[in-house]
Amino acid sequence: xxxxxxxxxxxxxxxxxxxxxxxxxxxxxxxxxxxxxxxxxxxxxxxxxxxxxxxxxxxxxxxxxxxxxxxxxxxxxxxxxxxxxxxxxxxxxxxxxxxxxxxxxxxxxxxxxxxxxxxxxxxxxxxxxxxxxxxxxxxxxxxxxxxxxxxxxxxxxxxxxxxxxxxxxxxxxxxxxxxxxxxxxxxxxxxxxxxxxxxxxxxxxxxxxxxxxxxxxxxxxxxxxxxxxxxxxxxxxxxxxxxxxxxxxxxxxxxxxxxxxxxxxxxxxxxxxxxxxxxxxxxxxxxxxxxxxxxxxxxxxxxxxxxxxxxxxxxxxxxxxxxxxxxxxxxxxxxxxxxxxxxxxxxxxxxxxxxxxxxxxxxxxxxxxxxxxxxxxxxxxxxxxxxxxxxxxxxxxxxxxxxxxxxxxxxxx
Amino acid sequence: xxxxxxxxxxxxxxxxxxxxxxxxxxxxxxxxxxxxxxxxxxxxxxxxxxxxxxxxxxxxxxxxxxxxxxxxxxxxxxxxxxxxxxxxxxxxxxxxxxxxxxxxxxxxxxxxxxxxxxxxxxxxxxxxxxxxxxxxxxxxxxxxxxxxxxxxxxxxxxxxxxxxxxxxxxxxxxxxxxxxxxxxxxxxxxxxxxxxxxxxxxxxxxxxxxxxxxxxxxxxxxxxxxxxxxxxxxxxxxxxxxxxxxxxxxxxxxxxxxxxxxxxxxxxxxxxxxxxxxxxxxxxxxxxxxxxxxxxxxxxxxxxxxxxxxxxxxxxxxxxxxxxxxxxxxxxxxxxxxxxxxxxxxxxxxxxxxxxxxxxxxxxxxxxxxxxxxxxxxxxxxxxxxxxxxxxxxxxxxxxxxxxxxxxxxxxx
Numbered sequence: 001x002x003x004x005x006x007x008x009x010x011x012x013x014x015x016x017x018x019x020x021x022x023x024x025x026x027x028x029x030x031x032x033x034x035x036x037x038x039x040x041x042x043x044x045x046x047x048x049x050x051x052x053x054x055x056x057x058x059x060x061x062x063x064x065x066x067x068x069x070x071x072x073x074x075x076x077x078x079x080x081x082x083x084x085x086x087x088x089x090x091x092x093x094x095x096x097x098x099x100x101x102x103x104x105x106x107x108x109x110x111x112x113x114x115x116x117x118x119x120x121x122x123x124x125x126x127x128x129x130x131x132x133x134x135x136x137x138x139x140x141x142x143x144x145x146x147x148x149x150x151x152x153x154x155x156x157x158x159x160x161x162x163x164x165x166x167x168x169x170x171x172x173x174x175x176x177x178x179x180x181x182x183x184x185x186x187x188x189x190x191x192x193x194x195x196x197x198x199x200x201x202x203x204x205x206x207x208x209x210x211x212x213x214x215x216x217x218x219x220x221x222x223x224x225x226x227x228x229x230x231x232x233x234x235x236x237x238x239x240x241x242x243x244x245x246x247x248x249x250x251x252x253x254x255x256x257x258x259x260x261x262x263x264x265x266x267x268x269x270x271x272x273x274x275x276x277x278x279x280x281x282x283x284x285x286x287x288x289x290x291x292x293x294x295x296x297x298x299x300x301x302x303x304x305x306x307x308x309x310x311x312x313x314x315x316x317x318x319x320x321x322x323x324x325x326x327x328x329x330x331x332x333x334x335x336x337x338x339x340x341x342x343x344x345x346x347x348x349x350x351x352x353x354x355x356x357x358x359x360x361x362x363x364x365x366x367x368x369x370x371x372x373x374x375x376x377x378x379x380x381x382x383x384x385x386x387x388x389x390x391x392x393x394x395x396x397x398x399x400x401x402x403x404x405x406x407x408x409x410x411x412x413x
Numbered sequence: 414x415x416x417x418x419x420x421x422x423x424x425x426x427x428x429x430x431x432x433x434x435x436x437x438x439x440x441x442x443x444x445x446x447x448x449x450x451x452x453x454x455x456x457x458x459x460x461x462x463x464x465x466x467x468x469x470x471x472x473x474x475x476x477x478x479x480x481x482x483x484x485x486x487x488x489x490x491x492x493x494x495x496x497x498x499x500x501x502x503x504x505x506x507x508x509x510x511x512x513x514x515x516x517x518x519x520x521x522x523x524x525x526x527x528x529x530x531x532x533x534x535x536x537x538x539x540x541x542x543x544x545x546x547x548x549x550x551x552x553x554x555x556x557x558x559x560x561x562x563x564x565x566x567x568x569x570x571x572x573x574x575x576x577x578x579x580x581x582x583x584x585x586x587x588x589x590x591x592x593x594x595x596x597x598x599x600x601x602x603x604x605x606x607x608x609x610x611x612x613x614x615x616x617x618x619x620x621x622x623x624x625x626x627x628x629x630x631x632x633x634x635x636x637x638x639x640x641x642x643x644x645x646x647x648x649x650x651x652x653x654x655x656x657x658x659x660x661x662x663x664x665x666x667x668x669x670x671x672x673x674x675x676x677x678x679x680x681x682x683x684x685x686x687x688x689x690x691x692x693x694x695x696x697x698x699x700x701x702x703x704x705x706x707x708x709x710x711x712x713x714x715x716x717x718x719x720x721x722x723x724x725x726x727x728x729x730x731x732x733x734x735x736x737x738x739x740x741x742x743x744x745x746x747x748x749x750x751x752x753x754x755x756x757x758x759x760x761x762x763x764x765x766x767x768x769x770x771x772x773x774x775x776x777x778x779x780x781x782x783x784x785x786x787x788x789x790x791x792x793x794x795x796x797x798x799x800x801x802x803x804x805x806x807x808x809x810x811x812x813x814x815x816x817x818x819x820x821x822x823x824x825x826x
Contacts, residue, residue: 019472053492059432060496061503068502071510072495075488079466082485083473089481090474097484102559123558145536146515 006038008172010160015234017047026087038128042138042160045076066111077137095133105141113152119166154215165225179233180241183405184258191406205348209259254351255403261344265317271334274304343392346384419451421585423573428647430460439500451541455551455573458489479524487561490550508546513553520554526565532579567628578638592646593654596818597671604819618761622672667764668816674757678730684747687717756805759797
């Protein structure tokens with residue numbers, strides 16, 4: 001029987017959340033071992049293990065050193081990796097587990113958010129050539145002196161993509177508890193449809209906008225290395241969504257997906273005298289305390305008098321408002337107003353590059369229902385609007401339908 | 414202030430059984446860091462962690478491969494090591510945790526019961542020279558290709574002794590939940606006294622006879638490398654018992670300690686025709702099913718007719734009796750009798766080498782009270798007697814007093 005060469009699979013914490021689930025994963029991996037010559041599996045820690053380990057660390061110290069913290073929490077992935085290897089052996093599949101350092105994953109010499117520098121694939125290739133399924137502990141690698149370093153958010157997905165690139169795999173399967181990427185959150189709109197494919201850039205916009213399926217970092221890494229990400233459910237056999245470079249000759253529709261973010265808040269400084277460096281001053285102060293600013297709009301109210309409006313995570317509102325007030329006072333601005341009663345709707349699609357009028361259509365759909373748009377920001381493949389929170393769900397339904405996202409591609413419209 | 418050069422300390426699973434206990438250990442280590450230039454701490458896994466990990470492995474497979482088993486359960490010691498390092502840092506003591514492989518502990522290329530071959534001390538010495546307390550995960554090392562191998566029973570104690578030898582330490586402190594080695598089990602005899610010192614050989618006999626303070630392997634390793642073992646409690650500041658080469662010019666008393674083992678059973682084959690190889694045949698069959706035989710006595714009943722009597726662990730009695738019956742039938746022996754209503758008393762002391770009559774004294778003490786001795790076996794520094802179980806406690810009290818073990822050495826007798 002023809003066998004494909006190699007596949008990389010990544011199973012998240014829910015997929016390996018209990019011995020029973022690990023056994024189910026072993027069965028899936030066993031199937032893949034019949035289809036592929038070589039199978040490499042990357043696993044996250046079981047369910048709450050990482051949180052339990054973090055809890056232990058916090059009991060010992062409110063600020064554990066990042067070196068010891070990594071040494072500690074990396075054991076979570078080691079445990080699930082060896083349990084999966086044992087589960088595979090139990091059903092007759094030769095398998096070996098490797099920690100990140102054993103697998104040759106090399107990181108920068110920093111801890112807790114190290115970047116992966118390279119993979120020395122010797123050990124993995126040796127095990128693969130002996131017919132072993134290789135189970136690698138995700139989220140970790142070794143620093144120069146052999147210490148464990150964890151690689152921060154989106155870690156295990158990124159581990160999997162990096163291994164796919166290093167081993168020359170075309171595709172990396174990301175098994176999770178949802179069955180793919182949808183046109184919008186299916187918990188909000190029941191006729192949201194699953195996408196068969198989505199481009200890296202669209203996925204990046206969606207990921208950044210809050211679709212929690214993939215961390216932007218792993219998508220960037222996949223784009224950089226041209227690895228196809230196949231997001232699918234570990235609880236079903238159905239194909240999921242492939243994240244890849246655009247392959248279609250013509251884009252079929254302008255908008256691929258819509259996201260709704262109701263966790264932001266708006267801050268405005270009113271009537272700021274126009275001096276160079278004002279925005280820099282304000283946003284540096286916010287960055288200093290790790291407050292992420294999302295949308296920023298500066299508008300001229302009259303000659304040399306500006307309004308600056310921006311959004312932050314609602315959790316950061318109080319702190320951000322205090323800092324903004326202090327800066328406003330220094331600048332002689334008229335005042336600061338805040339509003340957490342907002343929602344941000346974003347439409348994303350590479351198709352909007354070649355189709356004019358997508359922004360206009362979005363504004364018209366909202367305007368026709370009397371929904372006022374407070375802020376707008378755009379990129380090549382994304383248009384975001386901030387509206388009043390009470391209209392959020394209605395606006396999402398309107399736009400999802402207006403851009404025909406409730407219809408499967410290829411079905412008669 | 415004068416500082417001693419280096420100390421190795423080992424803390425067992427009870428001593429690091431909870432975050433609170435690890436904090437208490439950190440305080441002790443901090444004190445030692447004031448007295449010694451260099452401190453190396455070896456830790457076991459927290460309380461039940463190892464059992465929990467074994468339970469997980471058993472859920473996946475009734476016979477997990479030893480390579481994956483080691484990869485899995487070694488995480489237990491890694492967790493306690495990093496937690497202790499965090500705890501030390503929290504109270505201002507520079508510290509770093511190292512796994513067995515990171516610490517340079519090299520083992521044979523087998524798993525679950527690997528022997529330690531050597532320690533490449535480069536990394537530890539480097540960390541020590543930078544003023545760090547080095548916390549090493551016990552019970553583990555690296556095989557030639559860098560995989561984790563656990564080192565079997567008595568593992569963490571042995572790790573500590575090996576590190577002491579490799580780093581040129583004179584003494585290795587074994588912190589446990591008892592405060593030293595006693596003349597006999599203090600739970601059985603309240604006036605058992607704590608020994609200030611005991612020789613390696615005596616400790617080996619006591620350890621083999623069931624005193625659970627130290628595993629014989631770690632004592633052998635300490636003897637081989639002339640490392641003083643200081644067994645003491647992690648819950649008190651008192652000095653414990655030092656296990657070391659005899660240093661006294663004259664041994665003060667003939668008997669150092671007495672052990673009582675009530676968990677053995679006796680099997681006898683009666684009237685075996687005397688042929689070469691009988692004992693070999695029987696004991697090979699028992700060894701084949703991993704039954705340990707303790708005492709063996711062969712007595713001649715009449716010309717060319719022998720009785721063979723031996724003891725096994727009571728748990729193995731049924732299986733051992735069945736095997737013995739089968740062998741007896743093959744040999745044409747008259748029969749097999751078993752008895753689990755026995756107790757084994759052993760007196761241990763290097764002093765008995767130079768003092769005649771210790772055995773006689775033991776037999777007389779028992780005989781005077783009408784306690785019948787069923788079996789006797791002796792080594793240079795040990796005499797064991799099997800008696801009926803109902804006399805066990807009485808006999809222990811009699812002997813403990815007869816050999817003056819209830820009196821502190823040096824106190825008026």
